[in-house]
Amino acid sequence: MDPAIEAIRTFNRFFTRHVGAIDARFLDTEANLPEARLLFEIARQEPVQANLLQAALGLDRGYLSRMIARFEDRGWIMRDRFEADARTRPIRMTEAGREAFDKIDQRQRAAVAHDLNRLDAVAQDDLVQALTKARLLLDPDAPAEFIIRSARIGEVSQVAARQSILYAASHGWGRELETLEAETTAAFLRRFKPGREECWVADLSGTMAGAVFLTDEGDSLARLRLLHVEPFARRRGIGGALVDECVRFARDRQYDRIILWTHTVLDAARRIYAHHGFECIATEVHHEFGEPVQGETWQLRLTA
The missing domain is CATH 3.40.630.30 (Gcn5-related N-acetyltransferase (GNAT))
Structure with a gap:
């Protein structure tokens, strides 16, 4: 097991650095990586309740609440007001939030394209297959067609x-x-x-x-x-x-x-x-x- 464990930990250290997972400003934007990930889910599912976001991302409830509060302070999201419990109020993106998300999304696509452009067609296919296998080996029940x-x-x-x-x-x-x-x-x-x-x-x-x-x-x-x-x-x-x-x-x-x-x-x-x-x-x-x-x-x- 030891060589396998070390190989995975080595890759994890490389990849967190490669994608900027520990940068305070992910891709030189206002968000860090967890915030960018949360913003992506809101953009994909809106209007969406906080408990659904928590289930999708597997986040601690308090940590999620603090991120949502920061998004509200930045003017990125708004909540419908017809429910007394904040956790059940659907979250929607504002125009400012959409602009922030689009900036992150475009920069992330550009970063991935930069990685792929350094590879020929065979190497790109090898990379896609390796990443797909890794994801499904670690999560065999993940949805996939x-x-x-x-x-x-x-x-x-x-x-x-x-x-x-x-x-x-x-x-x-x-x-x-x-x-x-x-x-x-x-x-x-x-x-x-x-x-x-x-x-x-x-x-x-x-x-x-x-x-x-x-x-x-x-x-x-x-x-x-x-x-x-x-x-x-x-x-x-x-x-x-x-x-x-x-x-x-x-x-x-x-x-x-x-x-x-x-x-x-x-x-x-x-x-x-x-x-x-x-x-x-x-x-x-x-x-x-x-x-x-x-x-x-x-x-x-x-x-x-």
Whole structure:
């Protein structure tokens, strides 16, 4: 744990300095960073009650009250007067408050743009993915939208790498599985049949959150391969959405059946397959991953 703890603390020290988190005047404005954050929430939610701001920001009630009082003294906000309890009076921004917020917002956008302009397109994408993963790893229940799209250059190979890492950690499957994954993805790229095969990626706020393949096995038979969902993205329905895409694609291309190979120990994946109408039609113990493990063949008939 010690190296991981030190790495995170080192980054925190860098980032608080980088964004001016401890500056008395954030981006050379009248507000510090907590005040700028509060002003953002008021601008986004107005009219809004103080208790909702407290819940959104996780602030101490007294600290929040003092900031709101400072905003009133500066003429940035006003409160409706029809409630006796100040905590229930909706807060609205004044024209002066809107001007203060716009100044902070524009300067912050300019500061972020300055950081991004120093990076090429690949580095920008790496940064966005790293930040998204960090946010969702630390807050896996945070709201985030995903889309299902076709894989981009390099992502097919990433699937093999990520699955090898994840299965080594969860089940101890090592080099043998990694070899099989690499051979499967290389064959997909080498023999790809446009319009008959596809690799789909679940894109969660700009980062790969999972993937699946569908390949043409001949005689109107398709094979679902290499389904996985990243740990930081689970419990969002991504696995089901990826299998949905496979089944829809196979029906549109008039395949008769979809088959897949999985393992008895992979309970979450098996539940997804069963939910979509797949049935286990054969089991066999194998040693392809070193230790004996029970493999299963599942099938979904698409035509009567």
